[in-house]
Amino acid sequence: MLINSIVLFLRDALPVLILFSLVLVLYRGYAYRFRIALGAVVCGLVASLGLVLSMGFWSALADGMGLELLYAGLYAIAFLLIGALLIHKRGSQPGQIKLVFALCTLLVCLGSSSIFVYFLGFWQHIENPQVILLGSFMGGAISLSVAVLWYYLLTMLDHYWAYASRCFLALFAAGLTGRCLAYLIQADWLPYSATAWNSSTWVSDSSELGHFLHAIFGYEATPHWSQITMFLFALALLLGMVWVRRTREQQDDGV
Protein backbone atom coordinates (compact mmCIF):
# COMPACT_ATOMS: atom_id res chain seq x y z
CA MET A 1 0.00 0.00 0.00
CA LEU A 2 2.94 2.30 0.75
CA ILE A 3 4.53 1.73 -2.66
CA ASN A 4 1.14 1.98 -4.37
CA SER A 5 0.56 5.41 -2.84
CA ILE A 6 4.01 6.63 -3.88
CA VAL A 7 3.59 5.39 -7.47
CA LEU A 8 0.10 6.88 -7.68
CA PHE A 9 1.43 10.28 -6.65
CA LEU A 10 4.33 10.03 -9.09
CA ARG A 11 1.99 9.21 -11.93
CA ASP A 12 -0.79 11.70 -11.20
CA ALA A 13 0.75 14.57 -9.23
CA LEU A 14 4.08 14.90 -11.04
CA PRO A 15 2.58 16.17 -14.36
CA VAL A 16 0.63 18.81 -12.44
CA LEU A 17 3.72 19.96 -10.53
CA ILE A 18 5.73 20.03 -13.77
CA LEU A 19 3.07 22.33 -15.24
CA PHE A 20 3.32 24.55 -12.17
CA SER A 21 7.11 24.75 -12.67
CA LEU A 22 6.61 25.78 -16.28
CA VAL A 23 4.04 28.43 -15.44
CA LEU A 24 6.03 29.81 -12.52
CA VAL A 25 9.10 30.18 -14.73
CA LEU A 26 7.04 31.71 -17.52
CA TYR A 27 5.57 34.30 -15.15
CA ARG A 28 8.55 34.77 -12.88
CA GLY A 29 8.28 38.54 -13.21
CA TYR A 30 4.78 38.51 -11.73
CA ALA A 31 4.80 39.19 -8.02
CA TYR A 32 1.62 37.27 -7.15
CA ARG A 33 2.41 34.10 -9.09
CA PHE A 34 2.76 31.89 -6.00
CA ARG A 35 -0.49 33.24 -4.61
CA ILE A 36 -2.21 32.43 -7.92
CA ALA A 37 -0.68 28.93 -7.88
CA LEU A 38 -1.86 28.31 -4.33
CA GLY A 39 -5.36 29.52 -5.20
CA ALA A 40 -5.41 27.19 -8.21
CA VAL A 41 -4.39 24.25 -6.02
CA VAL A 42 -7.22 24.93 -3.56
CA CYS A 43 -9.84 25.46 -6.28
CA GLY A 44 -8.55 22.46 -8.23
CA LEU A 45 -8.80 20.18 -5.20
CA VAL A 46 -12.34 21.35 -4.47
CA ALA A 47 -13.31 20.83 -8.13
CA SER A 48 -11.67 17.42 -8.08
CA LEU A 49 -13.63 16.39 -5.01
CA GLY A 50 -16.80 17.48 -6.80
CA LEU A 51 -15.76 15.48 -9.85
CA VAL A 52 -15.08 12.35 -7.81
CA LEU A 53 -18.40 12.62 -5.98
CA SER A 54 -20.22 12.96 -9.32
CA MET A 55 -18.26 10.23 -11.11
CA GLY A 56 -21.19 7.83 -10.85
CA PHE A 57 -23.32 10.29 -12.79
CA TRP A 58 -20.68 10.88 -15.46
CA SER A 59 -19.90 7.18 -15.80
CA ALA A 60 -23.52 6.37 -16.59
CA LEU A 61 -23.64 8.76 -19.54
CA ALA A 62 -22.95 7.84 -23.17
CA ASP A 63 -23.37 4.10 -22.70
CA GLY A 64 -20.89 4.02 -19.83
CA MET A 65 -18.32 6.18 -21.58
CA GLY A 66 -19.28 9.54 -20.10
CA LEU A 67 -16.23 9.79 -17.89
CA GLU A 68 -13.86 9.16 -20.80
CA LEU A 69 -15.58 11.84 -22.85
CA LEU A 70 -15.47 14.27 -19.94
CA TYR A 71 -11.74 13.69 -19.41
CA ALA A 72 -11.07 13.98 -23.14
CA GLY A 73 -12.95 17.27 -23.22
CA LEU A 74 -11.14 18.66 -20.18
CA TYR A 75 -7.73 17.72 -21.62
CA ALA A 76 -8.72 19.38 -24.90
CA ILE A 77 -9.67 22.53 -22.98
CA ALA A 78 -6.30 22.45 -21.16
CA PHE A 79 -4.56 22.20 -24.53
CA LEU A 80 -6.50 25.20 -25.84
CA LEU A 81 -5.70 27.23 -22.72
CA ILE A 82 -1.97 26.59 -23.20
CA GLY A 83 -2.33 27.53 -26.86
CA ALA A 84 -3.98 30.80 -25.82
CA LEU A 85 -1.13 31.47 -23.37
CA LEU A 86 1.53 30.83 -26.00
CA ILE A 87 -0.02 33.10 -28.60
CA HIS A 88 -0.09 36.05 -26.21
CA LYS A 89 2.87 38.22 -25.35
CA ARG A 90 4.39 37.24 -22.04
CA GLY A 91 2.98 39.59 -19.43
CA SER A 92 0.77 39.86 -16.42
CA GLN A 93 -2.40 41.27 -17.94
CA PRO A 94 -5.53 40.21 -16.04
CA GLY A 95 -6.69 38.09 -18.98
CA GLN A 96 -3.49 36.07 -19.01
CA ILE A 97 -3.50 35.57 -15.27
CA LYS A 98 -7.06 34.26 -15.52
CA LEU A 99 -5.94 31.85 -18.23
CA VAL A 100 -3.06 30.64 -16.05
CA PHE A 101 -5.38 30.23 -13.08
CA ALA A 102 -7.95 28.29 -15.13
CA LEU A 103 -5.24 26.05 -16.61
CA CYS A 104 -3.64 25.23 -13.25
CA THR A 105 -7.04 24.64 -11.62
CA LEU A 106 -8.06 22.29 -14.43
CA LEU A 107 -4.85 20.25 -14.28
CA VAL A 108 -5.01 19.99 -10.46
CA CYS A 109 -8.60 18.79 -10.79
CA LEU A 110 -7.70 16.16 -13.40
CA GLY A 111 -4.50 15.05 -11.69
CA SER A 112 -5.94 14.67 -8.21
CA SER A 113 -9.21 12.93 -9.11
CA SER A 114 -7.61 9.47 -9.25
CA ILE A 115 -5.82 10.16 -5.95
CA PHE A 116 -9.14 11.13 -4.34
CA VAL A 117 -10.78 7.93 -5.61
CA TYR A 118 -7.93 5.96 -4.08
CA PHE A 119 -8.09 7.84 -0.76
CA LEU A 120 -11.86 7.78 -0.37
CA GLY A 121 -12.11 4.18 -1.50
CA PHE A 122 -9.46 2.68 0.72
CA TRP A 123 -9.43 4.85 3.82
CA GLN A 124 -12.24 2.97 5.56
CA HIS A 125 -11.36 -0.47 4.23
CA ILE A 126 -7.78 -1.06 5.28
CA GLU A 127 -6.38 -1.88 8.70
CA ASN A 128 -3.64 0.72 8.69
CA PRO A 129 -4.75 3.85 6.79
CA GLN A 130 -1.72 5.79 8.05
CA VAL A 131 0.31 3.89 5.46
CA ILE A 132 -1.64 5.64 2.71
CA LEU A 133 -0.84 9.01 4.29
CA LEU A 134 2.83 8.14 4.62
CA GLY A 135 3.01 6.88 1.03
CA SER A 136 1.22 9.97 -0.23
CA PHE A 137 3.58 12.21 1.72
CA MET A 138 6.61 10.41 0.30
CA GLY A 139 5.20 10.41 -3.24
CA GLY A 140 4.30 14.07 -2.92
CA ALA A 141 7.77 14.94 -1.59
CA ILE A 142 9.51 13.09 -4.44
CA SER A 143 7.26 14.74 -7.04
CA LEU A 144 7.78 18.16 -5.49
CA SER A 145 11.57 17.68 -5.43
CA VAL A 146 11.59 16.76 -9.12
CA ALA A 147 9.38 19.76 -9.92
CA VAL A 148 11.67 22.15 -7.98
CA LEU A 149 14.73 20.82 -9.83
CA TRP A 150 12.83 21.18 -13.09
CA TYR A 151 11.93 24.77 -12.12
CA TYR A 152 15.58 25.73 -11.56
CA LEU A 153 16.69 23.96 -14.74
CA LEU A 154 14.05 25.84 -16.73
CA THR A 155 15.02 29.13 -15.09
CA MET A 156 18.61 28.53 -16.16
CA LEU A 157 17.57 27.59 -19.70
CA ASP A 158 15.27 30.60 -19.90
CA HIS A 159 18.19 32.79 -18.88
CA TYR A 160 20.10 31.69 -21.98
CA TRP A 161 17.11 31.64 -24.31
CA ALA A 162 13.97 33.45 -23.24
CA TYR A 163 11.66 31.08 -25.12
CA ALA A 164 12.89 27.81 -23.61
CA SER A 165 10.06 27.54 -21.07
CA ARG A 166 7.52 28.33 -23.79
CA CYS A 167 8.90 25.49 -25.93
CA PHE A 168 8.66 23.08 -22.99
CA LEU A 169 5.11 24.29 -22.33
CA ALA A 170 4.33 23.52 -25.99
CA LEU A 171 5.82 20.04 -25.47
CA PHE A 172 3.69 19.55 -22.36
CA ALA A 173 0.55 20.65 -24.22
CA ALA A 174 1.29 18.33 -27.14
CA GLY A 175 1.46 15.50 -24.60
CA LEU A 176 -2.04 16.38 -23.42
CA THR A 177 -3.41 15.64 -26.89
CA GLY A 178 -2.17 12.06 -26.54
CA ARG A 179 -4.17 11.63 -23.33
CA CYS A 180 -7.21 13.22 -24.95
CA LEU A 181 -7.00 10.82 -27.90
CA ALA A 182 -6.43 7.81 -25.64
CA TYR A 183 -9.72 8.55 -23.85
CA LEU A 184 -11.59 9.02 -27.13
CA ILE A 185 -10.22 5.71 -28.47
CA GLN A 186 -11.12 3.99 -25.20
CA ALA A 187 -14.67 5.35 -25.48
CA ASP A 188 -14.80 4.04 -29.07
CA TRP A 189 -15.37 7.54 -30.41
CA LEU A 190 -12.23 7.29 -32.49
CA PRO A 191 -11.12 4.21 -34.41
CA TYR A 192 -8.41 2.07 -32.91
CA SER A 193 -5.07 2.55 -34.64
CA ALA A 194 -2.22 0.10 -34.38
CA THR A 195 0.52 0.52 -31.80
CA ALA A 196 3.39 2.41 -33.40
CA TRP A 197 6.20 0.81 -31.39
CA ASN A 198 7.07 -0.72 -28.06
CA SER A 199 9.92 1.03 -26.26
CA SER A 200 9.18 -0.52 -22.86
CA THR A 201 12.47 -2.46 -22.94
CA TRP A 202 14.36 0.88 -22.93
CA VAL A 203 12.04 3.07 -20.90
CA SER A 204 9.14 1.32 -19.22
CA ASP A 205 5.97 3.25 -18.43
CA SER A 206 6.24 2.15 -14.82
CA SER A 207 9.90 3.18 -14.36
CA GLU A 208 10.98 6.43 -12.69
CA LEU A 209 12.23 7.81 -16.03
CA GLY A 210 8.98 6.69 -17.66
CA HIS A 211 6.97 8.64 -15.08
CA PHE A 212 9.17 11.71 -15.57
CA LEU A 213 8.94 11.62 -19.37
CA HIS A 214 5.19 11.04 -19.09
CA ALA A 215 4.96 14.19 -16.99
CA ILE A 216 7.11 16.21 -19.42
CA PHE A 217 5.49 15.25 -22.73
CA GLY A 218 3.02 12.42 -22.11
CA TYR A 219 5.48 9.63 -22.89
CA GLU A 220 3.99 6.19 -23.50
CA ALA A 221 6.02 3.11 -24.34
CA THR A 222 3.31 1.78 -26.66
CA PRO A 223 1.64 4.76 -28.34
CA HIS A 224 -0.95 4.52 -31.09
CA TRP A 225 -0.15 5.93 -34.54
CA SER A 226 -3.02 8.40 -34.13
CA GLN A 227 -1.46 9.67 -30.89
CA ILE A 228 1.93 10.12 -32.59
CA THR A 229 0.35 11.98 -35.50
CA MET A 230 -1.68 14.23 -33.21
CA PHE A 231 1.31 14.86 -30.93
CA LEU A 232 3.53 15.94 -33.83
CA PHE A 233 0.80 18.09 -35.36
CA ALA A 234 0.04 19.80 -32.04
CA LEU A 235 3.73 20.32 -31.27
CA ALA A 236 4.39 21.82 -34.71
CA LEU A 237 1.38 24.11 -34.32
CA LEU A 238 2.37 25.34 -30.85
CA LEU A 239 6.06 25.77 -31.71
CA GLY A 240 4.93 27.71 -34.77
CA MET A 241 2.93 29.98 -32.46
CA VAL A 242 5.98 30.46 -30.22
CA TRP A 243 8.07 31.30 -33.28
CA VAL A 244 5.47 33.84 -34.53
CA ARG A 245 5.34 35.43 -31.06
CA ARG A 246 9.14 35.61 -30.92
CA THR A 247 9.30 37.25 -34.37
CA ARG A 248 6.67 39.83 -33.39
CA GLU A 249 8.40 40.65 -30.12
CA GLN A 250 11.72 41.07 -31.92
CA GLN A 251 10.02 43.42 -34.39
CA ASP A 252 8.46 45.39 -31.52
CA ASP A 253 11.83 45.66 -29.79
CA GLY A 254 13.41 46.85 -33.03
CA VAL A 255 10.89 49.67 -33.45
Add this chain to the structure above:
Amino acid sequence: MLNARFKSVLGVLCCMLGFPLWAALPVFTIEIRNHLFFPSELYIPADTKVKLKIINHDATPEEFESFELNREKVVFGNSKTQIFIGPLAAGRYPFFGEFNPNSAQGVVIVGAANAD
Protein backbone atom coordinates in the same frame (compact mmCIF):
# COMPACT_ATOMS: atom_id res chain seq x y z
CA MET B 1 -39.72 19.72 -44.01
CA LEU B 2 -37.28 18.24 -46.47
CA ASN B 3 -34.52 18.64 -43.92
CA ALA B 4 -36.52 16.77 -41.27
CA ARG B 5 -37.33 13.97 -43.71
CA PHE B 6 -33.69 13.74 -44.76
CA LYS B 7 -32.65 13.48 -41.11
CA SER B 8 -35.21 10.73 -40.49
CA VAL B 9 -34.00 8.71 -43.47
CA LEU B 10 -30.40 9.23 -42.42
CA GLY B 11 -31.21 8.12 -38.85
CA VAL B 12 -32.92 4.95 -40.06
CA LEU B 13 -30.01 4.17 -42.38
CA CYS B 14 -27.51 4.70 -39.55
CA CYS B 15 -29.49 2.36 -37.32
CA MET B 16 -29.74 -0.25 -40.05
CA LEU B 17 -26.05 -0.07 -40.84
CA GLY B 18 -24.68 0.52 -37.38
CA PHE B 19 -26.85 -1.56 -35.09
CA PRO B 20 -25.92 -4.99 -36.46
CA LEU B 21 -22.22 -4.11 -36.07
CA TRP B 22 -22.71 -2.90 -32.50
CA ALA B 23 -24.93 -5.87 -31.64
CA ALA B 24 -22.44 -8.34 -33.07
CA LEU B 25 -19.59 -7.05 -30.91
CA PRO B 26 -18.26 -9.93 -28.79
CA VAL B 27 -18.55 -9.28 -25.06
CA PHE B 28 -16.06 -10.62 -22.51
CA THR B 29 -16.24 -10.27 -18.76
CA ILE B 30 -13.59 -9.84 -16.09
CA GLU B 31 -14.52 -9.90 -12.42
CA ILE B 32 -12.61 -8.45 -9.49
CA ARG B 33 -12.76 -10.30 -6.17
CA ASN B 34 -10.43 -9.78 -3.21
CA HIS B 35 -8.19 -7.58 -5.40
CA LEU B 36 -7.75 -10.37 -7.96
CA PHE B 37 -8.91 -10.56 -11.58
CA PHE B 38 -11.05 -13.52 -12.68
CA PRO B 39 -10.13 -14.85 -15.13
CA SER B 40 -6.56 -13.69 -14.91
CA GLU B 41 -6.03 -14.90 -18.49
CA LEU B 42 -8.61 -13.69 -20.97
CA TYR B 43 -8.60 -15.15 -24.49
CA ILE B 44 -10.00 -12.97 -27.27
CA PRO B 45 -9.89 -13.35 -31.05
CA ALA B 46 -7.33 -11.49 -33.13
CA ASP B 47 -8.26 -8.50 -35.32
CA THR B 48 -11.64 -8.17 -33.63
CA LYS B 49 -12.98 -5.32 -31.57
CA VAL B 50 -14.50 -6.59 -28.33
CA LYS B 51 -16.41 -5.10 -25.44
CA LEU B 52 -14.87 -5.88 -22.07
CA LYS B 53 -17.19 -5.76 -19.06
CA ILE B 54 -15.42 -5.33 -15.74
CA ILE B 55 -17.38 -6.18 -12.58
CA ASN B 56 -15.91 -5.20 -9.24
CA HIS B 57 -17.28 -7.29 -6.37
CA ASP B 58 -14.97 -5.67 -3.80
CA ALA B 59 -16.06 -2.78 -1.61
CA THR B 60 -12.96 -0.81 -2.64
CA PRO B 61 -12.46 0.81 -6.04
CA GLU B 62 -9.99 -0.49 -8.58
CA GLU B 63 -8.43 1.03 -11.65
CA PHE B 64 -8.11 -1.33 -14.59
CA GLU B 65 -4.88 -0.31 -16.30
CA SER B 66 -2.86 -1.64 -19.18
CA PHE B 67 0.06 0.15 -20.78
CA GLU B 68 0.06 -2.37 -23.64
CA LEU B 69 -3.66 -1.93 -24.34
CA ASN B 70 -3.52 1.82 -23.64
CA ARG B 71 -6.50 1.51 -21.33
CA GLU B 72 -7.22 3.08 -17.95
CA LYS B 73 -10.60 2.84 -16.26
CA VAL B 74 -11.76 3.31 -12.68
CA VAL B 75 -14.24 0.69 -11.44
CA PHE B 76 -15.91 1.71 -8.20
CA GLY B 77 -16.62 -0.74 -5.40
CA ASN B 78 -19.55 -3.09 -6.04
CA SER B 79 -20.13 -1.74 -9.52
CA LYS B 80 -19.40 -2.55 -13.13
CA THR B 81 -18.14 -0.76 -16.19
CA GLN B 82 -17.10 -1.50 -19.73
CA ILE B 83 -14.39 -0.62 -22.21
CA PHE B 84 -13.70 -1.40 -25.83
CA ILE B 85 -10.46 -3.06 -26.85
CA GLY B 86 -9.04 -4.01 -30.20
CA PRO B 87 -8.90 -4.97 -32.95
CA LEU B 88 -5.59 -6.33 -31.72
CA ALA B 89 -2.78 -8.29 -33.30
CA ALA B 90 -2.01 -11.69 -31.82
CA GLY B 91 0.01 -11.49 -28.63
CA ARG B 92 -0.10 -11.01 -24.89
CA TYR B 93 -1.34 -7.75 -23.38
CA PRO B 94 -0.83 -7.59 -19.60
CA PHE B 95 -3.15 -5.55 -17.39
CA PHE B 96 -3.20 -4.78 -13.69
CA GLY B 97 -5.14 -3.03 -10.97
CA GLU B 98 -3.58 0.37 -10.39
CA PHE B 99 -4.62 0.40 -6.73
CA ASN B 100 -3.44 -3.18 -6.04
CA PRO B 101 -0.73 -3.83 -8.62
CA ASN B 102 0.89 -6.66 -6.69
CA SER B 103 -2.20 -8.83 -6.50
CA ALA B 104 -4.50 -7.65 -9.27
CA GLN B 105 -2.73 -8.82 -12.40
CA GLY B 106 -3.85 -10.47 -15.60
CA VAL B 107 -3.23 -10.77 -19.28
CA VAL B 108 -5.34 -10.55 -22.42
CA ILE B 109 -4.21 -13.26 -24.82
CA VAL B 110 -5.16 -12.39 -28.36
CA GLY B 111 -5.52 -14.87 -31.18
CA ALA B 112 -5.43 -17.99 -29.07
CA ALA B 113 -7.04 -21.10 -30.51
CA ASN B 114 -9.43 -21.45 -27.60
CA ALA B 115 -10.76 -17.91 -27.77
CA ASP B 116 -14.44 -17.82 -26.95
